[in-house]
Amino acid sequence: SVMSQPALLHQPCGGDVGVPTKCRTTLQWVVLGSALVLLCLMLLMTMRPSPMTQQLHLHRISGRTMRMSQGQRRVIHNELSSVLQPSRLAAAKTSEGPVVAQPKAPATDIGISLEPMPQPRGATPSAETFEGTEELGISTAALGLATFDGIRGVVATQDVGAGELLVTVPLKSTLRVTETERNPLPEVADSYWDQAAWDTRLALKLLAEVKGPSRLPWYLRVLPSEFLTPFLWHPKQIESLQYPVLEEALRQQKKDWEGQYAALAASSPRWGATFEDFVWALSAVRSRSLRGDIAGGTVRIAAIAATLVLASLLCRSLDQSQLSLALGAMATTFTLLNRDVLLSGTSDSVSHFLLPVIDMINHHSNRATDPAYVQFNIRGQRVEVVAGAAVPAGQEVFITYRRSNDALLQYYGFVEPDNAQDVYQMPGLPDMVRSGQWPGLSPDVLDASPDVLKALETIELTREGVDAKAVQAIASLLGPQTPAGVEQAEGHALQVVVQLAQATMERWDTNLEQDLAALRTATSEVDRLILSFRVEKKKLLRAFVGSPSIA
Numbered sequence: 404s405v406m407s408q409p410a411l412l413h414q415p416c417g418g419d420v421g422v423p424t425k426c427r428t429t430l431q432w433v434v435l436g437s438a439l440v441l442l443c444l445m446l447l448m449t450m451r452p453s454p455m456t457q458q459l460h461l462h463r464i465s466g467r468t469m470r471m472s473q474g475q476r477r478v479i480h481n482e483l484s485s486v487l488q489p490s491r492l493a494a495a496k497t498s499e500g501p502v503v504a505q506p507k508a509p510a511t512d513i514g515i516s517l518e519p520m521p522q523p524r525g526a527t528p529s530a531e532t533f534e535g536t537e538e539l540g541i542s543t544a545a546l547g548l549a550t551f552d553g554i555r556g557v558v559a560t561q562d563v564g565a566g567e568l569l570v571t572v573p574l575k576s577t578l579r580v581t582e583t584e585r586n587p588l589p590e591v592a593d594s595y596w597d598q599a600a601w602d603t604r605l606a607l608k609l610l611a612e613v614k615g616p617s618r619l620p621w622y623l624r625v626l627p628s629e630f631l632t633p634f635l636w637h638p639k640q641i642e643s644l645q646y647p648v649l650e651e652a653l654r655q656q657k658k659d660w661e662g663q664y665a666a667l668a669a670s671s672p673r674w675g676a677t678f679e680d681f682v683w684a685l686s687a688v689r690s691r692s693l694r695g696d697i698a699g700g701t702v703r704i705a706a707i708a709a710t711l712v713l714a715s716l717l718c719r720s721l722d723q724s725q726l727s728l729a730l731g732a733m734a735t736t737f738t739l740l741n742r743d744v745l746l747s748g749t750s751d752s753v754s755h756f757l758l759p760v761i762d763m764i765n766h767h768s769n770r771a772t773d774p775a776y777v778q779f780n781i782r783g784q785r786v787e788v789v790a791g792a793a794v795p796a797g798q799e800v801f802i803t804y805r806r807s808n809d810a811l812l813q814y815y816g817f818v819e820p821d822n823a824q825d826v827y828q829m830p831g832l833p834d835m836v837r838s839g840q841w842p843g844l845s846p847d848v849l850d851a852s853p854d855v856l857k858a859l860e861t862i863e864l865t866r867e868g869v870d871a872k873a874v875q876a877i878a879s880l881l882g883p884q885t886p887a888g889v890e891q892a893e894g895h896a897l898q899v900v901v902q903l904a905q906a907t908m909e910r911w912d913t914n915l916e917q918d919l920a921a922l923r924t925a926t927s928e929v930d931r932l933i934l935s936f937r938v939e940k941k942k943l944l945r946a947f948v949g950s951p952s953i954a
Contacts, residue, residue, distance in 0.1 A: 533760065535621035539576035540785075541760055545569055546800065548763070556765045556799045563794040570760050570788040576619065577786065578612070578757040580604040592670040601755045603663055605692060606684035609757065610676050613684075622759040630686030632816045634660070636929065643933050645911050646940055648828040648861070649809050656813070660685060689814040691762040692755050695786075761788055767801045768819065808939050818935040827864040827943045829907050832877075832899075855879060862900055864943065868952035869900045893953070901951050904944055915941040 533543045546569060549558040563569060584604070586596035588611055596604065612619055633641060633653055641650050664681045667674060676684075778787050794800055807826045808818050819825065833856055837846045858876040862869060877896035908914075913921075918941065922934040 535624075536760060539619065539621065539759060540573040541576060542568070542571040543760055546760075549799070551765075551799050554765065555763070557760075557763055558799050559794040559796055561796050563790050565790055565792050567790050568787055569790050569794075569800065571780075571783075571785050572758050572761060572787075573783075573785045575784075576759060578605060578608050578619070579754050580608065581754050588674075590671060590673040590675075591667070595667055595670040598666075599663070602685060602688045602692070605688045605755055605757065606681065609684045609687060610680060613680075614675075619759060622757075625763065626687055628683075630683065630690060630816065632686060632690075633813060634682065634686070640929060640933065645913070645937055646809075647830060649813065649936075652809065652813060686814075688755075688757065690816075692757055693761070693786075694753060694755050696753050756786070758786055761786065764788075764800055764802045766804065768803045768805075768823070808936060812932065812936055816932070818932060818939060820935070820939065821942075822939065823866060825866065825939060825943055827940055827947075829862045829864065829903055830860060831907070832859045832862055832903050835903065835906065852880065862903060864900075864904070864947050865954050866943065866946070867954040868947065869897065869954060871953050874900065874953050897951050897953060901948055904948050908941075908944060908948070911941070913937070915945060 532548055533541075533546070536543055545559055545561050545563050545567070547558050547560045549556060551558075559569075580601055582601065586593045588596070588607060591607060596607075599607070612623060617623055633644075633649075634656060636653075641653055644650060660682060661678075664678050667676075667681070778789065780787055790800075805824045806815075806819075806822075807824055808822050809826070809828075811817055811819055811822070839846075855876045858872060862873045864870075874893050874896045877899050878892040881892050881895050881899075915938065918934050918937045922931065922938060925931045925934055
């Protein structure tokens with residue numbers, strides 16, 4: 404051992420004896436120390452489950468609170484059923500017949516909440532059950548399926564306390580994709596898989612399960628057969644939303660999905676799925692998937708630690724050339740450590756899931772007390788749902804997530820009343836400046852500031868007020884022509900936004916009162932969705948004009 408040969412510690416580096424003992428011994432201590440740190444990290448990760456928390460970004464959509472009334476979680480019936488006829492592949496999903504489509508709680512980026520909400524009526528037992536999930540290793544001991552106000556949901560079959568597990572789903576019983584995953588589907592061209600986004604990849608995996616043989620037959624049986632979202636609406640219905648931003652988003656979605664399918668058909672002729680199949684699978688993914696970071700787990704860390712320990716044991720017997728190779732291997736090991744542990748949470752480590760049972764839990768929001776969470780249990784290789792508040796037996800269980808009404812309607816087919824996370828996006832400020840509506844804002848100044856112009860292309864309002872960055876961008880243009888003081892410049896900028904909001908309201912074909920009156924008498928579910936969306940947007944914009952503020 405090192406301690407039994409103290410003289411070796413003082414042998415100078417150099418000479419003809421291969422690797423100097425002092426250098427080799429120092430290297431041993433460095434390697435062993437690194438291994439010890441990794442082993443401690445592995446122990447900590449094993450002892451405590453790692454929550455699958457999201458880091459809010461665009462699609463992504465952070466946060467925690469929203470509310471949805473029972474009346475808004477309705478089944479979309481037959482107004483558009485003729486648009487999407489079940490194809491040969493879709494009909495193969497189940498021999499027992501598909502479930503009626505419903506605007507259920509969307510699976511969300513991780514960071515969701517789970518809470519009870521008082522029910523106006525009791526639960527009606529559902530014809531469907533969780534029978535068959537045990538074969539997938541899924542635990543639903545405290546839950547069952549029921550119908551609430553005509554909507555299928557998940558009900559507590561016994562009293563559940565705060566902090567108790569509601570559902571556990573093994574990773575092997577999920578559908579999952581990562582950005583760096585290699586193509587697992589032989590009938591899909593590698594070139595197509597490599598360029599496909601996460602939602603397309605997950606849709607392809609879902610379709611592969613449908614084609615069979617499937618390892619998730621119960622899951623396929625309970626998936627909705629149709630998702631009658633605005634993707635399938637007539638252009639006139641989309642135009643009647645009176646909201647250009649969503650209209651453009653829907654046009655872009657249609658273009659993207661059609662383009663993806665055309666590329667799939669051209670590159671992978673053996674795949675055989677129809678466009679209807681493709682839309683069905685993408686709709687399922689976009690309305691039910693969860694996002695989480697589960698890379699850097701114990702298996703990978705243990706492998707890195709073992710490599711370092713082995714390297715330290717070999718260091719004493721290596722000559723100069725062998726030690727060079729060992730140092731190269733160590734460099735590779737630390738590269739893996741940096742990518743898979745230290746950089747956990749980057750695009751290379753993020754997974755998107757379809758989670759049986761968990762994605763059947765309906766949504767409501769704006770609950771402020773003890774939200775529950777979905778977490779990845781590294782030691783158990785499973786996903787868990789934990790109750791954040793007590794759930795009495797017979798009460799429906801809900802997940803809470805954060806989405807604006809734009810996303811809720813586009814991908815999930817419902818509108819959130821008084822949605823705390825709703826936004827109103829107003830384009831048109833640069834055009835109004837160029838038309839000379841504000842003498843204090845010169846078109847020349849606007850064109851000379853491309854970064855500012857980009858920030859002002861769409862002004863976003865929330866329930867807290869206008870985005871502060873937009874106000875600052877406007878103030879930076881107004882500064883030289885307004886009284887001294889940042890506060891005065893921002894006040895003037897805020898009035899510019901108010902004028903833009905008023906101009907936006909003047910362009911509506913109907914006002915808020917007219918939409919409310921039409922909503923009370925609407926009989927078509929699609930009409931109710933359109934009118935509800937318009938009402939929520941107009942309420943938000945009118946509230947800002949009445950009491951402008953900076954978020």
